[in-house]
Amino acid sequence: MPIATAYTRNATDVQEVLDVMTMTTGMPSAASSAPMCPVNDDRATLRERVREASDIVDVVSERINLRPNGPTFKSLCPFHDDHNPSFNVDPRRQRYKCWACGEGGDVFAFVQKFDKVTFPEALELLAHRAGISLENFQKSPQGPSRAGMVEVMTWAAEQFHKCLLDSPQAELARKYLGERKLTGDTVRKFGLGFAPNSWEWLVKNATGAGTSLEMLATVGLIRRKDGGSYFDLFRDRVMFPIRNVQGQIVGFGGRILPSSPVSADRPQAKYINSAETPLFSKSDQLYGIDQAKQVATKVGYLAIVEGYTDVLMAHQHGIGQAVATMGTALNARHVKKLKNIVSRVVLVFDADAGGDAGVDRALEVFVS
Numbered sequence: 001m002p003i004a005t006a007y008t009r010n011a012t013d014v015q016e017v018l019d020v021m022t023m024t025t026g027m028p029s030a031a032s033s034a035p036m037c038p039v040n041d042d043r044a045t046l047r048e049r050v051r052e053a054s055d056i057v058d059v060v061s062e063r064i065n066l067r068p069n070g071p072t073f074k075s076l077c078p079f080h081d082d083h084n085p086s087f088n089v090d091p092r093r094q095r096y097k098c099w100a101c102g103e104g105g106d107v108f109a110f111v112q113k114f115d116k117v118t119f120p121e122a123l124e125l126l127a128h129r130a131g132i133s134l135e136n137f138q139k140s141p142q143g144p145s146r147a148g149m150v151e152v153m154t155w156a157a158e159q160f161h162k163c164l165l166d167s168p169q170a171e172l173a174r175k176y177l178g179e180r181k182l183t184g185d186t187v188r189k190f191g192l193g194f195a196p197n198s199w200e201w202l203v204k205n206a207t208g209a210g211t212s213l214e215m216l217a218t219v220g221l222i223r224r225k226d227g228g229s230y231f232d233l234f235r236d237r238v239m240f241p242i243r244n245v246q247g248q249i250v251g252f253g254g255r256i257l258p259s260s261p262v263s264a265d266r267p268q269a270k271y272i273n274s275a276e277t278p279l280f281s282k283s284d285q286l287y288g289i290d291q292a293k294q295v296a297t298k299v300g301y302l303a304i305v306e307g308y309t310d311v312l313m314a315h316q317h318g319i320g321q322a323v324a325t326m327g328t329a330l331n332a333r334h335v336k337k338l339k340n341i342v343s344r345v346v347l348v349f350d351a352d353a354g355g356d357a358g359v360d361r362a363l364e365v366f367v368s
Contacts, residue, residue, distance in 0.1 A: 046123075046127075046132075046134075047108075047123065049132060050123055050126050050127045050130060050132055051094075051106065051107060051108070051126075053126075053130035053131075053132060054107045054126045054129065054130055055091065055094070055107075056089055056091065056094045056095070056096060056106070056107040056110065057073055057089055057091045059107050059110065059111065059126070059129075060073075060075075060089050060096060060110060061073075062245070062246050063078070063114050063115075063245060063246065063340070064076075064078050064087075064340035064341070065297055065340060065341055065342075066089060067085070069088070071090075071091075071092065072088050072089060072090045072091070073088070073089045073091070074086075074087060074088050074089070075087045075089075075340070076339055076340065077098040077100060077101060077103065078114060078336070078340050079098060079101055079103045079113060079114075080098070080100065080101040080103075082098075082100060082101075084100075086098050086099045086100035086101075094106060094107065096109075096110055107126065108122050108123065108126070111125060111126060115146070117146050120145070121145055121146045121147065124145050124146070124147040124148075125146060125147050128147050144214075144215055144218050144278075146278065146279065148215060149215065149218060149219050149277070149278065149279050150248045150249065150250070150279065152211060152212065152215045152216055152219055153219055153221075153241075153248075153249040153250065153251075153252075153279065154248075154249050155209070155211055156202065156216065156219075156221055156252075157191055157193060157239075157241045157249050157252075159193070159202065159205050160193025160194060160195055160239040160241075160252075161191050161192065161193040162193075163193060163194045163195075163196065164187070164192060164193045164194035164238070164239075165187075167194070167196070169194070169196040169197075170194040170196070172257055172259060173194040173238050173257060176238065176257055176258065177192070177238065180309055180313075181313070182309070182312055182313070182316065183316060185316075186312050186315065186316045189291070189315070190240070190241070190288075190291070190312060190315075191241045191249075192238060192239065192240060192241075193238070193239035193241070194237070194238055194239060195232065195234040195235055195236065195237050195239055195254060196235070196236065197235050197236035197260065197261065197262055198232065198235065199231045199232055199235065200230075200231060200232060201232055201235075202216070202221060202222060202232045202234075203216075203222055203230045203231065203232060206222075213230050216230075217230065218277065218278075219274070219277050219279060219280075220233065220251075220274045220275035220276075220277045220280070221233060221234065221252070221274070233275075234252065234254045234272070235262055236256060236257055236260040236261070236262045237254030237255055237256050237257070237260075237272075238254065238255045238257065239252050239253070239254055240252060240253040240254070240255070240287070240308045242273075242274070242280070242285055242287055242326070243289070243290040244285065244289070244290065245289050245290060245293060245337070245341075246290070247290040250279040250280045250285065251273060251274035251277070251279065251280035251282070251285065252273070252274050253271055253272070253273050253274075253287070253308055253326065253327075254271065254272050254273075255270065255271050255308070256268050256269070256270055256271075271307075271308075271327060273326050273327065282326035282327065282328055283326075283328055283331055283333055283334075284333050284334075284337070285325075285326055286304075286323040286324065286325060286334060286337065286338075287308055287311055287323060287324045287325070287326060288311040288315070288322060288323040288324060289323050289337075289341075291315060291320065292315075292320060292321050292322060292323050293341055295320035295321045296321040296341055296342050297341065297342065299321055300342065300343060300344055301321060301342050301343070301344035301345060301346055302321050302322075302323055302338060302341065302342050302344075302345055302346070303319060303321050303322045303323070303345075303346045303347075303348050304322075304323055304324065304325070304330065304345060304346070304347050304348065304362075305322050305323070305324050305348050305349075306324060306348075306349055306350060306358070307324055307327075308324060310322070310324060310348075311323060311324045322348075329358065329361050329362070329365075330347075330358075330361070330362040330365055331365060332365060334365075335365055335366060345366070347359055347362050347363075
């Protein structure tokens with residue numbers, strides 16, 4: 001039977017809870033790397049091109065783990081509290097179906113339901129994945145697209161990362177990371193960055209690059225003053241890009257430098273996360289899940305630690321199945337995400353009163 005195990009860091013307090021979850025594991029699939037090409041087709045033709053380029057087994061496997069079952073694939077259903085694998089994906093028909101709750105459809109329906117997006121957004125996400133340009137496709141008038149938000153987050157992550165690696169302004173940040181014993185390989189693997197102590201560093205970079213300030217505000221990286229100008233929300237902080245299970249950057253965590261004059265002027269939270277946006281909810285994300293998913297399916301479990309640097313150090317020392325919550329307690333939404341990946345979870349928290357309380361709360365979630 002599946003097991004959830006909790007450890008405090010002195011490795012002497014081990015708690016086991018049997019029968020906490022029924023989970024399955026499977027093998028993830030890589031996204032297509034097809035080259036970009038322009039599309040001038042009408043809407044129906046475009047839809048079919050994207051559908052043909054989006055194998056449903058590959059797309060579903062990027063979000064949950066599938067297990068071969070004869071000519072089809074099966075898993076626990078991600079759309080209801082499933083305890084016996086009732087979710088079926090048929091590569092011959094390019095359809096999915098849950099025989100318990102009735103959910104079913106094609107690849108577009110799955111992405112809409114799982115990613116909680118509209119059809120135009122699902123089409124855009126799958127087109128981007130397949131390397132099909134939507135340059136001539138009319139966007140939805142209802143607001144910024146999910147793919148557009150992911151694109152601007154990726155751009156911002158590149159700016160922060162380049163700053164950390166190359167800028168004289170990031171000298172103290174590089175020293176801080178060195179003192180934390182993080183290697184250059186780890187910094188590059190996870191795309192760590194730095195936001196300088198400036199109210200307009202990101203705003204000016206975006207203006208110079210032609211990146212939409214409105215979109216940056218939508219994803220919670222800048223904010224507009226009453227007078228109309230924009231200002232940066234992250235200042236003098238080491239930046240940790242937060243990726244979803246598909247590897248898309250959906251948010252950031254920022255750690256204030258210990259010697260920061262920003263803290264001297266006004267007390268600052270040590271860590272802050274991106275604001276809640278259409279892309280990001282800190283109660284739903286697990287830091288490092290994109291890196292840990294494949295390792296976890298091989299070893300059979302995920303290790304949940306307490307923070308960003310705990311994840312980085314674990315991966316640096318060969319424990320690639322480590323993830324962390326976003327400064328929040330483990331909740332039912334996290335557990336649902338975990339159920340789609342592994343059959344066992346190990347909790348590794350600090351050996352103090354806070355760690356003990358965190359373990360107790362987490363185990364309550366698992367057994368509820």
